[in-house]
Amino acid sequence: MKNTEFAHKLINWYKIKKRDLPWRHTQDPYRIWLSEIILQQTRVAQGLPYYMKFIENYPTIQDLAKASEAEVLRLWQGLGYYSRARNMHFTAQFVTHQLSGIFPNNYLEIKKLKGIGDYTASAISSFAFGERKAVLDGNVFRVLSRVFGITDDISSTTGKKKFAQIAQDLLPKDESPTYNQAIMEFGALHCIPKNPDCNNCTFSGNCYAETHKQQAELPIKIKKVKTKTRHFLYIIFQYKNQLMLKERTEKDIWKGLYDFPLYEQNSTQNIAILQTIYEETIKQELSHFMIGKKIQVFSNQEFRFEVKKISGIVKHLLSHQKIYAQFLVLDIPNQTIFQKLETKLSAQFYPFETIENLPKPILIADYLKKHFF
Ligand code: SF4
Incomplete structure (x- = not known):
């Protein structure tokens, strides 16, 4: 031809x-x-x-x-x-x-x-x-x-x-x-x-x-895309109808989008070791995590949080990454720790209406839609 x-x-x-x-x-x-x-x-x-x-x-x-x-x-x-x-x-x-x-x-x-x-x-x-x-x-x-x-x-x-x-x-x-x-x-x-x-x-x-009956073979593409597996633990602080979110500024996926304070792990942890992770995350401010009770509490003299909800592991696929995410919702019972947390975690509390308008990864938008909005 x-x-x-x-x-x-x-x-x-x-x-x-x-x-x-x-x-x-x-x-x-x-x-x-x-x-x-x-x-x-x-x-x-x-x-x-x-x-x-x-x-x-x-x-x-x-x-x-x-x-x-x-x-x-x-x-x-x-x-x-x-x-x-x-x-x-x-x-x-x-x-x-x-x-x-x-x-x-x-x-x-x-x-x-x-x-x-x-x-x-x-x-x-x-x-x-x-x-x-x-x-x-x-x-x-x-x-x-x-x-x-x-x-x-x-x-x-x-x-x-x-x-x-x-x-x-x-x-x-x-x-x-x-x-x-x-x-x-x-x-x-x-x-x-x-x-x-x-x-x-x-x-x-x-x-x-x-x-030549080669429709399935052509075109030839040899290079395989490597997929990276990542494990995210998201900590969601809630105060009434406000949640804490953080803009992603690192050179990584979702730059410029908002998600929750995040602890990235080497593998998906179970609840029994969340205490360690959490204490590392906000540097010894929280000293106690009671497991096995109906309501689990992080507390010291200054802070006291109730664990409202812990999600199962959510799998989220990107083109080159496989993400396993878990969400831990902590209730903040009073406003005094509000600003301290914002400063410590370089994050900010936003009312639900504002969160709706922030750019977010679909993983976060879906979670919010299912559990908050
Ligand atoms: S161009 Fe594509 S659809 Fe057409 S005969 Fe060839 S393989 Fe089949």
């Missing part, structure tokens, strides 16, 4: 089967950029409401630049990969203040922006500015490797280079933005990872994977 025939078939398929999506009706680089960043981590059905929410709240890049990081993260809540939202916010401010609000109009300049890699730069330059630049995402890797029988590892540098060259060679002279949309859409809707519909495919009879 000739390159022109491949492109022609794809574009014809696309014109009939494409989904009507809002970012396909615009050439505004900001909106295209936003859609691409959202779609890097989620499917269209889940990503669309986020896109609409962002556009409603921040119709222009200047509006996004004006927002606070916490507001942006709150809108992003649930999408994961929060560094992408932080980078987008940073770049919106950079374009607004350093580039006089003018988004760069070519691949090389776009790629210099923080948080924008090869794929996103190609997509923006193609869809917003019509640059003849091939996009290469997971869908494109799959379609190319299957149709043309390319067996290079898509996670290797050499494999990526080879695919990039082939993708660029296949780009038609005219209609390259439509072609780019078409190949991604074809991978997303027709040549899907499992059980693609080869019998009703525009490439049936011309496809390597179909002929």
Whole structure:
């Protein structure tokens, strides 16, 4: 099959089967950029409401630049990969203040922006500015490797280079933005990872994977992502309708989001050793933890807390991390220790209504929804 025939078939398929999506009706680089960043981590059905929410709240890049990081993260809540939202916010401010609000109009300049890699730069330059630049995402890797029988590892540098060259060679002279949309859409809707519909495919009879029955093997991806396991013990201090939360400022997952004072353990502990952990956490201020009674109490002369609730272990999966979390709710019976605790733990008490508006990891938002709101 000739390159022109491949492109022609794809574009014809696309014109009939494409989904009507809002970012396909615009050439505004900001909106295209936003859609691409959202779609890097989620499917269209889940990503669309986020896109609409962002556009409603921040119709222009200047509006996004004006927002606070916490507001942006709150809108992003649930999408994961929060560094992408932080980078987008940073770049919106950079374009607004350093580039006089003018988004760069070519691949090389776009790629210099923080948080924008090869794929996103190609997509923006193609869809917003019509640059003849091939996009290469997971869908494109799959379609190319299957149709043309390319067996290079898509996670290797050499494999990526080879695919990039082939993708660029296949780009038609005219209609390259439509072609780019078409190949991604074809991978997303027709040549899907499992059980693609080869019998009703525009490439049936011309496809390597179909002929050699290698749909399940292609594309080849050798590198395995390592998963890290972590054990979190969250201490939730409650005073009436206020809970203590803390902004995550470390270079770690969920930076800029709010969770409870956290003690990270090497493994999930059982209740019998919570005392030790707790005493370490707030440095000897609490000296006593009675176990085996109906109400367990941490106390010394200054502090006295009732343990209201201890959750079971909650498993939470991220792309590269497996988190086992346990929540311990402590009731604060009087206000005198309120500020002392805030200072000691560098955290703050917030009323429920305010907590609702803080950006939080889904693990925390779900827990709060189930037990407090
Ligand atoms: S024939 Fe099957 S494997 Fe080949 S492009 Fe079509 S759907 Fe994909």
